[in-house]
Amino acid sequence: MIRMIKGQIYFTSKYPNIIIPEKPIPHLILKHIRSKPDQVLLVDGLTFKEYSSHxxxxxxxxxxxxxxxxxxxxxxxxxxxxxxxxxxxxxxxxxxxxxxxxxxxxxxxxxxxxxxxxxxxxxxxxxxxxxxxxxxxxxxxxxxxxxxxxxxxxxxxxxxxxxxxxxxxxxxxxxxxxxxxxxxxxxxxxxxxxLKKDTAIIPFSSGTTGLFKGVCLSHHNLVSNTHQTQTVETTNYKKNDTVMGQLPFFHIYGLMTYLILMVKQGHCVVILPKFEFVRFLDLIQKYKVAISFIVPPIAIMFAKSPIVDKFDLSSLRTLFSGAAPLSREVEDLIKERFKGKLIIKQGYGATELSPACFVIPSGLIKSGSAGILLPNQLVKIISPETGENLGMGEKGEICIKGPNVMLGYYNNEKATNEVIDKDGFFKTGDIGYVDEDGYYFIVDRSKELIKCKGFQVPPAELEALLLSHPKVADACVVGLSKGDMGEVPRGFVVIKQNESLTEKELLDWAHPKIANYKHFRGGIFFIPAIPKSATGKLLRKNLKDINPPKL
Missing domain, CATH: 3.40.50.980 (Rossmann fold)
Incomplete structure (x- = not known):
């Protein structure tokens, strides 16, 4: 829905605003648990031990x-x-x-x-x-x-x-x-x-670029996004629906879904410490799981893996994909494989948004869409060139305002001011548009952030690591498309004068210092100079499609 404010175009939700309870998040959780009969709330997917809600x-x-x-x-x-x-x-x-x-x-x-x-x-x-x-x-x-x-x-x-x-x-x-x-x-x-000033949690995000920063989210942020999301997402859930809990709890997507929303709503969560596809499918079959929140690499497995056919997944009604965009082609493959009996849909958000802003309503699917704006939020889409607000169907940077927007980055006012404008809009760094039905589409992820298996990999972090090597003079890291993984890091390095270094030596030195998903699976290449703009900004786009011979 379009709203004109001072002559500028903004977009509101199709859903009416909701009342946000004024309670700290644990008080809300305890109230909902205590108000319902005792039931199985958590299941350990390794031992099968059950934990009741009370x-x-x-x-x-x-x-x-x-x-x-x-x-x-x-x-x-x-x-x-x-x-x-x-x-x-x-x-x-x-x-x-x-x-x-x-x-x-x-x-x-x-x-x-x-x-x-x-x-x-x-x-x-x-x-x-x-x-x-x-x-x-x-x-x-x-x-x-x-x-x-x-x-x-x-x-x-x-x-x-x-x-x-x-x-x-x-x-x-x-x-x-x-x-x-x-x-x-x-x-x-x-x-x-x-509620609105005290920090409740500090997960970490790189924003759209840069090194990881602590994201300060208040109790009000979390309570708001819980109720915003449930307005669209859980209204069609059945009372005894069981949910798979394999997404990392430390990630804002898993945190909000499992630790807050599902616990509040009383849906049993089957917990997996680490994702293993066969065990994951076996638990869906064993516990007759109805809903699974996933990331695109898991969606691709549902679309293509022959292992899927070995399990009875007839209880599964919905796959909800988030953390990175899922292609329309993969959505269609899943629909075809499950003969239209399995709903595959998407949502969109950011750690700084607590995290959800767009969710696809069940029964109102548009393939490839990130979803409809959740209630109590306002969107503006701005031109990357002019900064002007754009209209329906026009592609620009998506900016979000609402009670779910973070307090700010921990002890980093400069970084906070770079992503939250003077009117309180969070600048996502992602390019997209909204159609006439109110569905949002993300057409271009932020230019620098690498998304590997749904995890954020900030190039600046890996560049800082490479630059700390005594034989490296300069470095640049870009994302390389890699099938099921999404993107993987690829490094470009300038060796110091009169020094020698091999790719293996550098990889053996770097990989023990970083998590597995940050490994340079796209390789490391040695080049004479890193391309930069007149102001010294790294021109990563100039290196995206380069495949120079390795030394």
Whole structure:
């Protein structure tokens, strides 16, 4: 719907504005859980252990009590470096219940990556697996000098003995999750929360370019986007629908879907710590899963993998793809394979938007569309050349305003002001348009950000890594299209004068320092000079299609 404001074109949602509850997110969750009969809410996909909704609610309050005993204060950060586990839910909400902040990162991160992300928000507590603790323990005081307690969480009963031994032999900094929740769940204070000003979570995003930054999202941001999304997404769910929980909980897409929306709505989530396609399909079959939130590489598997035919997936009604664009061709292949019985649809958002702004309504599918604008949001589409607001069908940068727009980047006012304009619109960096039916289409992702398997890979981060090598004079990283993976990083390097370096030497040096999905699967090429503009800006587009011979 078009709205003219001071002679400029804006677009509103087809849905009427909704009332946003004025409650902190854990209070909202506990209220909804306690108001319904006890039912299975979480299933461990490794052990098949079931966790009831009232047990989860009790454990949330026990985490709050345990943190209170550790003297947590309002605004303290608890860093979560965990794979998807049932314990993630009470750790997340229990921290927020005490007025704390959860900051979530990839458990596959190296110590260097952790130092550039989680360490920048000075966590006072960490929740980690034994494997993560072993990885960081020698650098703990150097990288996380503010950490006072490390909470060890077991995976599927595999490390309970080792965790028990560590809690006895450590210098007091380590405790187990079971020790944390060994209380009555009653002895914690009611913490007053300023819903619109107090930060609830700090996930990380690179924005459209640059290094990763902490994204400060308030309780109001999260509550708003929960209700905005459920207005369109969950209205057609059935009471006993089960959902697959394989998307990473540390990613805003998985966080909002599983930790908040599904828990609030009471839909059972089958949790997988790490995506394995065969196990994933087996769990859909075993638990008669109805809805699965996925990313494009998984959609491609549904479209093309012969393994799919070996499982009974008749319970599956909907695949919801997000985190990166999904082509119309893949959508059509899935529809054809499942004879039109499986709905495949998309949504669009950003960490800075908490995260959703567009969602495809069930039963109103437009192939290739990112969806319809959620309620309580306003869009302007601006010309990259002139900055003017554009009209329907015209392609420009999509900008979003609403109660779900982040507070800002953690301790980075400059970066915040670069993406949120004076009128409060978040500039997504993505080019798109809206059609006459109110459906939005993304036609060009932000020019620099690499999307690999749905994860953000900022070129600037990998360039900084390459430039830290003593024999590298200059570097540039671009994304290379790579089938099911989306894009993979490809590096271009200028070697210092009078030095010699091979691709293998550089890869062997770089890969241990970065997560697997950031590896240079597009290769590294050596060139005489990196193309740059007159102002010194890297001209990545000049290198996108170059395949020089390797030295």
């Amino acid at each position: 047990f989860v609610a009790d454990t949330i309050e026990k985490v709050a009590c345990g943190l209170n005993k550790l003297n947590i204060k309002k605004g303290d950060v608890l860093g979560v470096i965990l794979p998807n586990l049932p314990e993630y839910v009470p750790i997340f909400h229990g921290t927020l219940l005490m007025g704390g902040i959860t900051s979530l990162v990839n458990p596959d991160y190296t110590i260097e990556e952790l130092s550039h992300t989680l360490a920048t928000v000075s966590p006072r507590y960490l929740a980690v697996t034994l494997a993560v603790y072993e990885k960081i323990k020698n650098d703990l005081k150097r990288v996380f000098p503010s950490v006072e307690k490390v909470i060890l969480v077991d995976i599927a009963g595999q490390t309970l003995k080792e965790i028990g031994q560590l809690t006895l032999s450590s210098d007091g900094i380590v405790m187990s999750f079971n020790q944390l929740i060994n209380n009555n769940g009653k002895d914690y204070p009611i913490v007053r929360i300023d």
